[in-house]
Amino acid sequence: MTSVPLAPPNPAEGDARPADVSLGVVSLRGVSFSYGTNVVLRDVNLDFAPGSITALLGANGAGKSTLIKALSGANPRYTGLISVAGEEAALSSPTVARHLGISAVHQKVADGIVPGLTVAENVLLDDLAGGLRGALRNRRRDLANARTALAVLGLHWSDRVLGQDARDLRISDAQLVTLARALRSTPRLLILDEPTSALTSAEADRLFEVLRALRADGLAIVYVSHRFGEIEALADSVVVLRDGTVQSHSDRPFAWNGILHDMLGRATELSQQRVSADRGATVVAEVDSVPLLPGAAPVSLTIRGGEVLGILGLIGAGKTELAEILGGLARPAAGTLTLGGEPYAPRRPGDAIRSGVVLVPEDRQRQAILPGWSVAHTITVPFLAEASRWGTLRTGRETARAAAVVADLDVVTESVDTPIDDLSGGNQQKVVVGRWLSASPRLAVLDEPFRGVDIAARRGIGDRLTDLARSGGAAVVLSSDVDEILEVSDRIVVLVAGVVALDGYADELDRARIVEAFLGETQPASVQTSPAPAEGITT
Template sequence: MSPTDKAVDVTAVDVAVSLRDVSMAFGGKTVLESVSLDIAPGSVVALLGANGAGKSTLIKILSGVHTDHGGEVRVAGEPAALQSPLAARQLGIQTVHQRIGEGIVPGLTVAENLVFEELAQKRGNPFLNGRRVLARAREIQAGLELGWSDALLRRDVTELGISDRQLLILARALATRPRLLILDEPTSALSATEAQRLFTLVEKMRDDGIAVLYVSHRLGEIDALADRLVVLRDGGLTDDQVKPFDWDSALRAMLAQAHEATSARPQRSGEHGDVVLGLHGVHLFEGRAPLDLDLRAGEVTGVVGLLGAGKTELARGLFGAEPFPTGKVELDGKPYAPRRPSDAIRAGVHLVPEDRHADALVPGWSVAQNISLPFLKSLSRAGLVNTAKEDALGRGTIDALGVVARDEHSTVEELSGGNQQKVVVGRWLAETPRVLILDEPFRGVDIGARRDIGRRARALAAEGAAVLVLSADVDEVLEIADRVVVLAAGEVHLDAYGEDAERDRVIQTISASV
């Protein structure tokens, strides 16, 4: 059944915010395509989607960040020009973004941050009396029953922990009594107690007639809170349900919609290569069962799981960025305990990180410079980089991975997202690794780039390396991996090869582990 056939009928009720055929593209790549959605007052609509589905773009359109889009946004039935975040807020659309740091103002007190929007919009003298700021801050934080003392309200906001910063941003958003509140992964930094407080508040907002767009990978939260769920995949809506939810259908729409024919998935025989990397008794999360996992030569192991499954914790632990607190790891039969990424690199363990912009690419640097960065010592003599060798490394990566660039001197900003990702992957193939870890390697890349990266990973495995691919997308994993591991809350729920790891079984395992 298509999303249109299943679409929720909201014509009989008022609509808080609507999207009509909203589309958006970046650099010629379509990110959203003809998305239409009505959000009714007093409803909690959950938005699901794997990484790269277009959720962030949709949120930024509603928040007034992205303005150059097709289609139309309507507020209370009237066309709305959301030309800036301020314009969106003035129309009653408040967004609590996933990146908490974007919502606080360092150098101001907790109280001043709570009343910041009122300070920013005040005409004339923006400096309100400190006593009035404190009194208003007390009112705002009382809305969430935060129980913050005056002493805490007078502190610099940077002294707050991450969870308290998230609660501050939420309290500030609610102080305006919005028409639509967008919550983007709102519990990612909250404890169980704080999350329960948030759930109670969301239910109260619904009862008060506020529309809520709730974006989360945590299906248990959605099942408890949402009246309706919509699924976004590859920029289009693929499912639309009201309670009770059919989770198998939702997960299939989110993770396993059939792609056009891609490279054939490898079929393994009963023989397996030698263990290259072995994990024994490793805890990814406190209070969860220990993890045992062997990565073998000549194999691509795909680990699939939703947000919070432990994929990134596994990758960063193996790379020495966040060492495992317990358990032991062996590399080629010898103890392996990297305390920092440089230890991992020397041992031949390379990581393509989840966030290429924050953790991999250096803005303003050329393709060749970005690729050579971890290996400057081998390219240098007497402290000077051999630019001829560096350029040759860049050209080799461009040729091997089909990077579309003017030449190796092109800055990474000149490249499309998919070609930037190829540069990051190419960096870690510049010196042949013993273990290659790819954390969400296909995020934001088109199918052509995905195939090129996948072929290179498989070629590396054929040369005897162990390759670990971590992704929230079932199809991505099934396309490339010999073996599929389903991870949930740091624990293995499925570990299978070939026909034992067929799509339906993987999806059902993910659904059952929620």
């Protein structure tokens, strides 16, 4: 991998600042940040050039989110120098950053949406923050402006949708609203943190077209993703952070094995597919004639102990609906469920948990964590009875359980008393996954469990799911990412428009066959084919 050195300070002048701070549209020199004694960023020097896309990579807890917050004004307590267009800037707030031409779309989608405002008002939120609402605003003009902003992303939503409360948006649509808002201001530097994590393949493709056009117009773009196929397709250069420091800065062509080594501090392979897959003998749960989507044919599915079942589907394929039915968040419109051979009809998540079924939901911000709660409280909250005596929480038991989860999934946190909000998105996800796996469930259902999680953490979670299956339990992983499913699953089911398009074991399927079914290019079938090695980075 080619390493590109950054301009060092001029030691002859005894000044920590370099002679030239205008190498990029935005430049950083000696930028550092600490939470108390915990140093999160250490002496970062970077230049973001106009007309280029820089991929920012790093394992969970590497400092990516902290760096993004400093650049976007959300973390004003950084030290060092940030310059914009050659002038030193004090990025004291997001408003100041936006005025200087820096726009950011953060990983936490919920943070970018204001409930109580309409979808159109959320698209135009920056305008509203500096102006007037209500009767003094022109609703027709606002709708027109919102439609124009969304059209950049290929979206043509009706006035009814634009007028509804934004709290009712799906996570993917909320992500698109925050993207449209950021693009309205035509920034100098656009920062995107996991922008496709909740998008369909078509929505992501449209976003890539927009980003390429913006790059051609001279915009500098910082792109954060754990999906290496996106980086390969988009980026002009890759910057790797590890433990708060810049490990490498490389241009195309990218040497991915070296990049992964810089990210993780050890050698690892980019893509893995199971070469053997276990067959479960015991039926843990059955779904019988249950429709997942209105108008779709009913689905029947057997979930066996001893195997990890991967369910692959795009947004809208019915995978989240299936997860919510299994986890007690929704009731099937028809058909039946069984668990351990007995009727299973949970009316609420608590019923499912008491039956030994746990659900890691798709949207951790809205459905899985409580802002301000500590890591320990977040892990313990579903199991308060186990950690209490006579109605009093026994902190020793709570701490022990939380410490075990932190160690088991290698959660990067200063302590179990750290607020969950202070963790990176990937480490929050590891806490949520670890919380439920610590219950040793009969059936674990995980909807998009790898969102925002680095490759090492993904494999760690996959190992825990395999352990659960090998001990007689069952695990169902639902994802829209082919590589994630290939890596963790013994058996693979592909959902298309609410019906099963493919059902087979991983060592009997080749990647091309799975992708064909995933994209809806084949008829529903159960196949048995010859195994072939996985190719490429991601789909």
